Amino acid sequence: MTFEQVARRSMLGIALAGLLAAGAYAQGPDRTGGAKQDIRKDKRDLNQDRRERNQDQRDINQDRGKLRRERADRNGDRRDIRHDRRDLAQDKRKYGAKSSEAASDRKDIVKDRRDRNQDQRQINRNRRDLYADRRNRNADQRDIRKDKRDLHDDRAKAHPGKN
Numbered sequence: 001m002t003f004e005q006v007a008r009r010s011m012l013g014i015a016l017a018g019l020l021a022a023g024a025y026a027q028g029p030d031r032t033g034g035a036k037q038d039i040r041k042d043k044r045d046l047n048q049d050r051r052e053r054n055q056d057q058r059d060i061n062q063d064r065g066k067l068r069r070e071r072a073d074r075n076g077d078r079r080d081i082r083h084d085r086r087d088l089a090q091d092k093r094k095y096g097a098k099s100s101e102a103a104s105d106r107k108d109i110v111k112d113r114r115d116r117n118q119d120q121r122q123i124n125r126n127r128r129d130l131y132a133d134r135r136n137r138n139a140d141q142r143d144i145r146k147d148k149r150d151l152h153d154d155r156a157k158a159h160p161g162k163n
Helices: 003-027 033-095 100-158
Strands: none
Touching: 033 100
8 A cells, every 4th residue: 555545545534534523513512502592591480480489478478367367357256156145145034035135146146157157268268278379389499499400401511611
């Protein structure tokens, strides 16, 4: 084999290797535009998830306040029922079972029971709302963690030598 043949084959090998390397590089991930767009999208997702989580926390706080007020209202209605029962017993002794005062006390008891039952139903609804808000907040927190991982991965792809 002559020097010319060796040189020609070497040049062909180098050219072929260069073409293969260029093809592999072209098929690889876009290290500038695509990664930057992914990073921007992940940042937007992260901020949106944080906003949603914070709103869910505000909803939780409101529901807890509603629940507290409804319980206080229900307990007041229970107290009213007990007082009306006492009044009814006293009116029965004093005026008789069929007196107008006793009838009035019975009506008060019925009204107070209705109020108490409505308050209890509202408490149950508020409790369900509170549980739903907590589930939403926790899901948003999981989304935040996932978006942070995605953002970290995208930054690592954009700058492979820095990790």
